[in-house]
Amino acid sequence: KEHRLFGNLEVLDIGHVGNSNIRLEGCIATIAWLNGGKLKQVDLEGLENVSHFDVSVLGSTSRNNFKRLNASSIADLPSEHSSCFFFHAMKNISELDLSGCKHWEGSSKGVALVFLTNLRSLKLDNTDIKEAVLVTVLTKCKKLLNLSVSGCRDLTSSKICAAKLVNRDLRLLELDCRYINLDASLWKIQKVYPSLLRLNA
Numbered sequence: 247k248e249h250r251l252f253g254n255l256e257v258l259d260i261g262h263v264g265n266s267n268i269r270l271e272g273c274i275a276t277i278a279w280l281n282g283g284k285l286k287q288v289d290l291e292g293l294e295n296v297s298h299f300d301v302s303v304l305g306s307t308s309r310n311n312f313k314r315l316n317a318s319s320i321a322d323l324p325s326e327h328s329s330c331f332f333f334h335a336m337k338n339i340s341e342l343d344l345s346g347c348k349h350w351e352g353s354s355k356g357v358a359l360v361f362l363t364n365l366r367s368l369k370l371d372n373t374d375i376k377e378a379v380l381v382t383v384l385t386k387c388k389k390l391l392n393l394s395v396s397g398c399r400d401l402t403s404s405k406i407c408a409a410k411l412v413n414r415d416l417r418l419l420e421l422d423c424r425y426i427n428l429d430a431s432l433w434k435i436q437k438v439y440p441s442l443l444r445l446n447a
Contacts, residue, residue, distance in 0.1 A: 252280040261291035261316065270296055275303035283307050287314040291343070294321045298332055305335030312338060318345035318369070329358040337361050345371035345394075360386040371422070372397035377405050384409035384416060394422035396446070403447070404430040407438040422446040 258277065274296060278285060285308040290296050296317065302324075305312060315336065323344075324332040336342070339362055347370075357379045359368075365387045370380075371394050380401060384390065395401055403423055407430050410416050418439045424446050432447055 250280060250282065252277050253282060254284065255281050256284055256311075257287045258285060259287075259289040261289040261293065263293070267295055268293065270300070272297075272300065274300035278304040278307040281308070283309075284311060286311050288312075289316045290320065291316045291318050294319050296320050296322065298322050298324045298328075302332050302335045305332075305339070309335060309338055312336060314341040315339060316343040318343050318347070318371075320344070320347055323347055329356070330361070333358040333361045338364055340364050340389075341367040343369040344373060345369050346373065348372075348374045356380075357382060359383045363387060363389070365390050367392040369394040370398060371395065374398075374400065377401050381405050381409045381412075385412040388413060388415040390416060391418060392420040393418055394420075395426060396422045396424040398426050402427040402429045403435055406430075407434060410438050417441040420444040 255277075270293065274290070285304070288304060298320070301315070301317060301320070323329070342362065342365060356375045359379075360383055363386060366389055368387070368390060375398060377400055380395065384393075384406070395406075401423070403426060406421075406423065419441055421435070421439065421442060421444070428447060432445065435445065435447070436442060
């Protein structure tokens with residue numbers, strides 16, 4: 247029986263491989279195509295030059311199995327308009343890390359994250375995501391358990407609390423809100439999210 251190259255891969259970890267500026271155009275998309283949709287976890291941490299087109303192909307090809315993506319520091323994020331396809335292609339994903347990504351375009355940058363209704367863990371540390379966008383995402387992602395927004399200077403703790411008023415199903419177990427504007431006290435955060443097992447603030 248002929249075995250296809252990369253055909254049995256379920257986990258691909260090439261994070262921090264070589265230089266962060268290494269050129270990988272088409273590499274991820276090719277692996278995803280050869281893999282035939284079996285990939286469940288992909289780690290691209292620290293690789294700045296991965297194309298968002300490659301990640302979209304990865305999501306489309308592996309959408310039924312794809313559950314975890316670490317693309318922190320990726321510099322080639324899609325525009326506000328094309329991000330709809332980018333995130334829709336990953337709508338079954340449960341863990342997403344986009345920490346350090348500061349290149350979304352438009353005032354509604356990142357709003358297409360609302361397509362990811364199966365998210366259980368979302369890391370957006372040190373990004374420039376807007377407060378209104380995050381609140382919108384929190385009201386749509388009813389399964390979210392872990393949220394990390396450390397270093398997001400445009401965010402306030404009061405708005406993170408306010409999201410619970412709209413999404414009553416939001417039951418965070420872990421919240422990292424260090425280095426944001428803590429205009430709501432830790433007591434208030436704990437009261438709004440009594441299910442919290444870990445709070446970093």
